Amino acid sequence: MAADSSIKILIVDESPIRAAILQEGLREAGFTAVWHVSEMHNLLARIYTIDPDVILIDLENPSRDVLEQMFQVSRAVRRPIAMFVDQSDTASIEASVDAGVSAYVVDGLRKERIKPVLDLCISRFNAFARLQDELDRTKSALEERKVIDRAKGILMKMKGLTEDEAYVLLRSTAMREKKKIVDIAQSIVTAAEVLK
C-alpha cells in the first residue's frame, strides 16, 4: 500500500541515532513529510511552525508533560489535538507504550491513516532497543574481561603463577563458592586495592 505522504510527522527524540532510524523507516515506507526535533527549548514554537498531524515522542523524554500542557491550551491557540484517534484502541496504545514510544495525533485524522505510522514506529523502536541491549551486553562483557585480566595479573604477581594457572585458580574458587568468575575477580581486585 502506498503510504500517505500528506501526513506531517514530527519526531521528538533526544537520541539522534534512534530518530534517524525512525526517520529512515518512515521515508522508506513513503512518508515523506517527516521532521525531527531534538532540542527541547522552543519545542512549542517548533510544533506551531511545523503544524504536524502526528507527534511521536520517546517515553524517556520528560518533555512529554510539556506536550500535554500544549494540548490543554491548544483549544484557544490552534485546532484541537488529542492523544490517539480513538480511545477504544488501547491495544495499539499499549503496544506503543511498551515499546517506549508515544504518539499524539491530531483529532480527526482517521485511524486507518495513522495505523501504519504507529506500527512502523513500534517495530523500529523495538529494533533500536534490541541494538541498545546488545551494545550494553557487549560493553559489560568487555568490562568483565578487564576485571578478570587484572585479577589474573594480581594472582600471577603475588603467587608466582602462570596466566593459565591464575585463571584455573579463579575458576575453581568461583565453582567452590558458587559465584561467577567475575565476582571472585572483582573481590581480588578490590582486596588488592585496599591492601596496597
Next chain:
Amino acid sequence: MSATPLRIGFIPLVDAAALVVAVDRGFAREEGLDITLVREVSWSNVRDKLNLGLFDAAHLLAPVAIASSLGLGHLKMSTVAPLTLAVNGNAITVSRALHAAIMAEATGEATNPLTTAQALARVVAQRRQRGEEPLTFAMTFPFSTHNYQLRFWMAAGGVDPDNDVKLVVLPPPLMVDSLVGGQVDAFCVGAPWNSVAVDQGVGHILHLMSDLLVRAAEKVLALRLKWATNNPAIVAALVRACRRAALFVETPEHREEVAAILARPDRLDVSPEIILRSLAGRLKVSPDGATRASDRYLLIGRQDASRPEPVQAAWLFAQMVRWGQVRPTREALEVAKAVFRPDLYDTAVGGDRDAAAPAPDDGIGAFTGPAFDVDDVEGYLASVGIRRPFSG
C-alpha cells in the same frame, strides 16, 4: 505463600517517601508484597502506564487521578486513591530579580500571600507599561496542584494567569536550569527542587504553599478502580504498608535513615541533606541563608495526612472548573469525589485516626476568598474572582 509481585511507578520527589520507604525498609514485604518500584520521567508516563495496566499502582498527582476518572486530557479510566501519599509540600520559587521586584512593591508582611500577590500585580503592570515581555511561571502539569495553587495565589492579587503572565509546564529537573537561563522567572514545584534553586543561589522561596492552603492533597496512591475492586486484600496490604512507612517517615529519629534511603541513585538521586530539610519542614528560603519553618509544609503521614478526604477531591475539581478544564456538572463532581476512598483506607488500617489533627472548618483553609463549600461548588466559584469559562 509467596509474595504478590506488584509494579509501581513513581516520580523522584520527596513526597514519594511513604511508598519508597514501604518498599526499601521492608514494610511491603511484611505485608506479603513483592514491589518493584519503577522511576519515571513524566507524569504522562506514570498515568499512561497505570491506565494501561503496565503498573498496578502509582505515585500520582491527585488531580491526574481525578482527570483520568473524568476522561480529561487522555483515556478515560476510573481511578481510585485509597491513601494520600502527601498533603502540601509545594513552594513558589522566584528568581533573584523577580524577588527584588516583588519586595520593592510589597506593602506588608512578605509571608502573607495576599501581600506578595498584590505586589506581583503591580510588577506585572509596570512591565506591561514598559513594553517588556510578560513574566513566565513554570509548573509541572496541566492537571497539577502546582498549576492550581499558582493560579489561586496570583488571581487573589488580581493577576490573570492566562492573560497577564505566561504559565508553562516544565519537567521539575529542568526548572532550576531554566531559572538560571532566564527562560522562566518563577516556578511552583515540590521538594527538593525549590531547595536546589536556593542552594545554587539562583532563587528565593517566596511561599510555602501551606501559606496559601492549610491542607491540600498533593500525591495519592492511585489504582485502577477495576483492579482495586478485584484485589481487595492486596489493596489493603498495600495501604497498610504505605501507612506504616508514612508513620516511620514522620518519626524524627528516623529522618536521617529516610533521607539516606530516598537519596539513593535509583530513587531521588539528590543529596540527603536537602531531603532532610524538606522532611523537617525547615527550609532555607534565601541564598543568604535565611530559613523558614512550618509544621505543615509537607505532611507525609502525620495529622491524618494519609486518609483521603473527598473534600480535597472536590476542591481540586472546583479548580478544574474555575480554569475551564472541565464542564461543571453535578455528575462530574460526584465522579471526582469518588476517586478519594476513605472507606478503603479505613478498612485497611482500621480506624487509625489522629484526633488532634488540626482541621480547617471547610477542610481546605485557604488564605483568602470564600470558604469552600463541597455542596455548592458553583456558589463558591461565583465569588472567587477571576475564572475561565469551559470551552470544550
